[in-house]
Amino acid sequence: xxxxxxxxxxxxxxxxxxxxxxxxxxxxxxxxxxxxxxxxxxxxxxxxxxxxxxxxxxxxxxxxxxxxxxxxxxxxxxxxxxxxxxxxxxxxxxxxxxxxxxxxxxxxxxxxxxxxxxxxxxxxxxxxxxxxxxxxxxxxxxxxxxxxxxxxxxxxxxxxxxxxxxxxxxxxxxxxxxxxxxxxxxxxxxxxxxxxxxxxxxxxxxxxxxxxxxxxxxxxxxxxxxxxxxxxxxxxxxxxxxxxxxxxxxxxxxxxxxxxxxxxxxxxxxxxxxxxxxxxxxxxxxxxxxxxxxxxxxxxxxxxxxxxxxxxxxxxxxxxxxx
Numbered sequence: 001x002x003x004x005x006x007x008x009x010x011x012x013x014x015x016x017x018x019x020x021x022x023x024x025x026x027x028x029x030x031x032x033x034x035x036x037x038x039x040x041x042x043x044x045x046x047x048x049x050x051x052x053x054x055x056x057x058x059x060x061x062x063x064x065x066x067x068x069x070x071x072x073x074x075x076x077x078x079x080x081x082x083x084x085x086x087x088x089x090x091x092x093x094x095x096x097x098x099x100x101x102x103x104x105x106x107x108x109x110x111x112x113x114x115x116x117x118x119x120x121x122x123x124x125x126x127x128x129x130x131x132x133x134x135x136x137x138x139x140x141x142x143x144x145x146x147x148x149x150x151x152x153x154x155x156x157x158x159x160x161x162x163x164x165x166x167x168x169x170x171x172x173x174x175x176x177x178x179x180x181x182x183x184x185x186x187x188x189x190x191x192x193x194x195x196x197x198x199x200x201x202x203x204x205x206x207x208x209x210x211x212x213x214x215x216x217x218x219x220x221x222x223x224x225x226x227x228x229x230x231x232x233x234x235x236x237x238x239x240x241x242x243x244x245x246x247x248x249x250x251x252x253x254x255x256x257x258x259x260x261x262x263x264x265x266x267x268x269x270x271x272x273x274x275x276x277x278x279x280x281x282x283x284x285x286x287x288x289x290x291x292x293x294x295x296x297x298x299x300x301x302x303x304x305x306x307x308x309x310x311x312x313x314x315x316x317x318x319x320x321x322x323x
Contacts, residue, residue, distance in 0.1 A: 029057035032088040034073025036066040040287045045089045051274035070094040078111045082256040084263040096306040100314045101160040114299035115253040116268045119289040121204045122224035130199035153179035154200040155189040167202035168317040206288025
């Protein structure tokens with residue numbers, strides 16, 4: 001998977017691009033977001049749109065296309081003109097993982113053109129009041145789950161999501177039967193975690209940050225290659241002996257599949273200028289997102305490598321592809 005170390009190196013290279021020199025701004029641009037307003041993907045989209053306005057395009061708006069786990073946004077991009085006026089901001093899994101979990105996906109990786117990343121997230125295993133306070137780490141949780149099989153369940157934002165595969169791998173490598181409880185997004189699952197209806201939850205770490213500070217939830221592990229700067233006190237899965245669970249996810253910008261190289265380069269440079277700033281870094285941090293833009297070539301390489309790397313993981317956990 002695309003590690004934070006690689007991410008930092010490539011985004012640093014992108015930040016060294018020469019200053020923007022656009023001959024003429026587009027009349028309008030839209031950023032497609034396959035998720036509802038108010039979520040992390042929407043928030044990232046809107047902050048970039050604000051900075052594209054007046055330079056890349058005279059007007060830049062976010063158009064939400066929620067539904068089907070983010071697929072509707074990708075499908076809309078596929079139908080759009082490849083002139084740079086329509087971009088998609090999406091988590092990586094819609095492009096790299098979904099081809100392995102949906103039999104009749106309406107698009108493929110060749111139907112989109114990688115532009116650059118906007119940021120990266122790690123996933124975390126959080127526990128709430130249903131789990132004893134004595135449980136401090138993953139080993140403690142697994143011991144508790146083994147001793148309490150009727151309570152050994154975990155929630156995720158949805159079946160087939162990256163956080164689901166992280167937790168499913170935990171069950172697989174530990175040999176402990178953990179029952180999966182899929183939710184329609186993180187928000188309802190976190191509420192049930194707080195209320196004790198589900199003992200544990202696997203989700204992007206940004207979902208936990210407000211509740212960790214208040215002491216209502218405990219984060220037992222994070223999935224990055226190194227500790228997250230947002231939760232430096234929490235050990236990674238790898239540090240706790242679970243290296244197979246080192247999985248992160250980037251948010252990437254894409255153009256339609258037939259976008260010309262000059263259109264891609266123009267969009268990439270504009271987005272890199274918007275993302276690689278102290279202001280954007282601070283804004284993204286509120287959602288547990290590590291801000292950073294790489295180059296089209298680097299993102300294209302990441303897409304193909306991650307698409308290949310998901311296949312054995314899906315097979316290993318025994319996930320059955322959906323229609």
